[in-house]
Amino acid sequence: MRAVLIFNPTSGISTVTEKRMSPEETEQTILDGLRAYGIEPEVFHTTPEDTGQGLAQQAVKQQAELVIAAGGDGTIHAVASGLVGSSSILGIIPTGTMNNLAHSLNIPDTIPAACTTIANGQTRIIDVGQINDRVFLEVAGIGLEAALFPAAEEIKSPGILSTIRGSLEGLITLLRFKPPQLSIQFDWQERKPYKALQVTISNAPFYGMHMHPATDILMDDGLLDVIVYTNFSKFEYLRHAVSISQGRRPFQPKVKRVRVRSLRVNSSEPVEIQADGKVIGNTPATIKVIPRALRIRVSGKPAPGLHDRSTNAITVQSSGREQS
Numbered sequence: 001m002r003a004v005l006i007f008n009p010t011s012g013i014s015t016v017t018e019k020r021m022s023p024e025e026t027e028q029t030i031l032d033g034l035r036a037y038g039i040e041p042e043v044f045h046t047t048p049e050d051t052g053q054g055l056a057q058q059a060v061k062q063q064a065e066l067v068i069a070a071g072g073d074g075t076i077h078a079v080a081s082g083l084v085g086s087s088s089i090l091g092i093i094p095t096g097t098m099n100n101l102a103h104s105l106n107i108p109d110t111i112p113a114a115c116t117t118i119a120n121g122q123t124r125i126i127d128v129g130q131i132n133d134r135v136f137l138e139v140a141g142i143g144l145e146a147a148l149f150p151a152a153e154e155i156k157s158p159g160i161l162s163t164i165r166g167s168l169e170g171l172i173t174l175l176r177f178k179p180p181q182l183s184i185q186f187d188w189q190e191r192k193p194y195k196a197l198q199v200t201i202s203n204a205p206f207y208g209m210h211m212h213p214a215t216d217i218l219m220d221d222g223l224l225d226v227i228v229y230t231n232f233s234k235f236e237y238l239r240h241a242v243s244i245s246q247g248r249r250p251f252q253p254k255v256k257r258v259r260v261r262s263l264r265v266n267s268s269e270p271v272e273i274q275a276d277g278k279v280i281g282n283t284p285a286t287i288k289v290i291p292r293a294l295r296i297r298v299s300g301k302p303a304p305g306l307h308d309r310s311t312n313a314i315t316v317q318s319s320g321r322e323q324s
Contacts, residue, residue, distance in 0.1 A: 001066055004059040005030065005041035006052050006079050008071030011095045026111075030070055030093055033115030041068060046075060056082025064088055066297075068118060072096020073138070077276045080294055081135045084128055089295040091118040100138055100206040104219065105296065106303035122300040126219040128293045129203040129275075131285055136275040137294075138207040140287055142265055143198035144177050144229075144237070146274035149208075174234055181268040182283075184228065186260045194256075197229045197237055199265060201287050205304045208277065214257065219305040222291040226263060228256040262288040 007030070009023035021029065027043070034041060042064075044055040052069065056079045059067045068091035069079035076092055083090055093114040094102035101107075105124075108114050131140040141149075151170035182199065185191045202225045205217040217225045229237065263286075270282035302308050 001039070002062070002064045003034075003039050003041035003066040003068065004044060004055075004062070004064040005034070005068045005070060006044045006046060006055050006059070006075070008046045008052070008075040008095070010046075011071040011075060026095060027070075029111050030115070033111050034068070034118070037115065037119035039066070039115075039119060041066075046071065046078075051075060052078030053082040055079070056088075060086045060088050066091055066118070068093060070095055073098055073100050074277070076101050077137050080128070080137055080296075083295075084135055084290065084293045087295070089123050089297055091297045093118075098208070098210060100208070100210065101204065103210075104138075104204040104206050104303065104305035105298050106301050106306075107298060117299045118297050121297050123295050124220065124298050124306060125292045126294050126296055126306075127203060127222060127224075128290050129201060129224055129287065130290055131201070131273060131275050131287045132281065134275045134280050135290075136203065138202070138204040138276050140201040140273065140275045140285075141198060142182075142201075142273045142283060142285060143180060143196065143271050144174070145198045145200060146272035146279055147173050147177055149274050149277050149279060174237070179232075180271045182271070183266040185264040186226070186258055187262055188264075191264075191266075194228055194230055197232045199229070200227045201225070201263070202227070203289070217305065218307060220292075220307055221259075222289060223259040223261060224263075224287065224289045226258050226260055228258075230256055262286070 007027050009027070046052050046055065052075050056067055060083065065088060067079060067083055067088050069076045070093040073096055080090055092102055092107050093111060094107065094109050099109055102109060107117055129136045129140055148170050151166045151173060179195050179197045182194045182196055183191045184194055184199070200213060202213060202217050204219055205214070206212055213227055214225060265283055265285045267283040272279055272282055273285050274280060298306070
């Protein structure tokens with residue numbers, strides 16, 4: 001089997017090690033873990049110019065059957081974007097700070113266990129979302145959520161000063177934000193008006209700072225879960241954000257939740273939109289699900305973001321061919 005490892009040498013420290021390792025040590029540990037199962041990958045390193053998408057597309061052109069992303073959620077998103085629609089299988093070794101995608105798919109967060117999953121696990125086929133021309137794996141957001149993401153990224157940065165700075169920036173953004181008037185069309189039905197702080201479109205059950213907006217969001221159901229925050233006060237929004245970030249039952253006094261294949265969002269004035277934590281422009285926005293778009297290696301154990309069934313599993317033969 002032809003394999004490629006796309007490694008982010010600047011990824012944050014996570015639970016993958018018991019001690020702080022250098023990028024070189026982390027890379028060597030990953031290679032040793034894969035070689036223990038007879039996987040000898042060609043290694044590509046991400047750069048500021050290519051965070052993984054271009055490298056993944058290159059691997060597809062080289063007919064790599066297995067493309068392994070080693071890094072945080074940003075690296076995994078970039079690599080996955082380059083694999084969408086291809087026959088290559090994505091393997092994940094989570095070495096970031098949040099590792100939301102690994103958590104959603106129940107992929108282990110230690111290097112040896114992640115390598116075992118890649119070698120001996122199952123290949124499942126998952127959906128991805130698309131907002132305008134941008135693919136997302138976890139979530140797209142319109143409104144306050146998109147405006148707050150820069151502050152959230154600052155909070156995640158190392159150091160107490162970054163946490164304080166990000167918290168203050170987030171509080172200021174929250175207090176200044178005015179809910180826009182939106183017009184939303186679900187699955188090309190009649191448009192309806194909403195005055196909402198934000199619209200969250202989830203493909204995965206976890207995103208951002210371990211936000212968990214609902215307990216039954218699946219990545220293989222052919223649908224997107226849309227949550228419209230209608231008429232929230234700022235205090236109610238804070239209560240809700242704290243609740244879903246701590247895994248408690250969401251505080252949702254004024255939430256509309258629907259499952260759709262597509263939606264169209266217009267606004268009375270431009271409103272920021274984000275995809276997987278990156279601000280990508282303003283409304284209007286067209287969002288849709290791309291069903292069964294990405295092959296991904298998982299442990300085979302029950303996962304929060306997957307149907308618990310074997311019919312979506314694919315076995316990988318030593319020749320690299322797939323059989324249903």
